[in-house]
Amino acid sequence: MRYIDQDELALPEGWLAKAAAAADAVAAGADPNAHADVWRELKDALAALFPEKKCWYCESQVDRADNAVDHFRPKGRVSDAANAHTGYRWLAFDHRNYRYACTYCNSRRKDVVNGTAGGKADRFPLVDENSRLYAPGPLSQEKPALLDPCDLDDWELIGCQQENGKPCAASQDPAEQHRVAESISVYHLDYEPTCKQRHAAAIRLMADVDQAKLFFGKPGLQEHFTSVAKKIRRAIDRKAPFSGEMIFLLKGQRHDDHPWIQKLIEA
Ligand SMILES: [Zn+2]
Incomplete structure (x- = not known):
């Protein structure tokens, strides 16, 4: 929502x-x-x-x-x-x-x-x-x-x-x-078919978050990080399916070592 x-x-x-x-x-x-x-x-x-x-x-x-x-x-x-x-x-x-x-x-x-x-x-x-x-x-x-x-x-x-x-x-x-x-x-x-679609969106989001965490701050991987971060931003945009629930999941991933997550939520 x-x-x-x-x-x-x-x-x-x-x-x-x-x-x-x-x-x-x-x-x-x-x-x-x-x-x-x-x-x-x-x-x-x-x-x-x-x-x-x-x-x-x-x-x-x-x-x-x-x-x-x-x-x-x-x-x-x-x-x-x-x-x-x-x-x-x-x-x-x-x-x-x-x-x-x-x-x-x-x-x-x-x-x-x-x-x-x-x-x-x-x-x-x-x-x-x-x-x-x-x-x-x-x-x-x-x-x-x-x-x-x-x-x-x-x-x-x-x-x-x-x-x-x-x-x-x-x-x-x-x-x-x-x-x-x-x-x-x-x-x-x-409704079960809606939960399945929401789950698929959640799986994609969390896979991207895991990748971005690996790339973040690593020398030579800045470009890779930026491209995954942009994907995550798109997944929480108003245009994306279930974007409110994706914001909820992303909020759960916030961590002092990964300030980029809060920045994406506010972007
Ligand atoms: Zn509806």
Whole structure:
């Protein structure tokens, strides 16, 4: 996961007026899905906020799915709510509630072969259920349990295990670990084929780190070192698959003898 700056979103001409009209219709009782063209119109603009059309939750490339615009706060019912919740309908046309997501993170699926299940669908757990909004109100009142790529602090809380590519908490704090566990489950980040791809990226990264450590500071090997260091930098760039998890793994390799690692992370 990486941080996505929503303020960079470029809205098409006339979109805000269309969104306001749709929001009025929904406030008067219309079904938000009857105006799905409004959020679908933002699909490309949202995709453009993150390179390579990657999913904001898992950093996999998104295929040309129709439902790539996820409502972070669900527009329909909310299955986690303690009382019957008909959805955050008043946010259905608020572009700050949109996240660009792949089908695996967004839609409920069961992987029977590997024994995992997930997909966000109507899930939106909170850290404290008592703070749940059932009508328009200050969103700051609710602390989402799910990690939000549009929150400056959340992306760094999740990493992956070097040996199998499975997602894990980057933090030792129990409350943060709980949020990571909820996110892995709800976004289906432990989907086995995704773990395999993440693992392959981890293997490549760690092989390069081992090489760079061997080359670093050795007379006559400066050029070799530079070329491997550039490869590692590319693997943690926003364009690279699973770059957030690769940063997590690279952070684990920091050492006083190898100051170049911290420099690459900050570059
Ligand atoms: Zn995804």
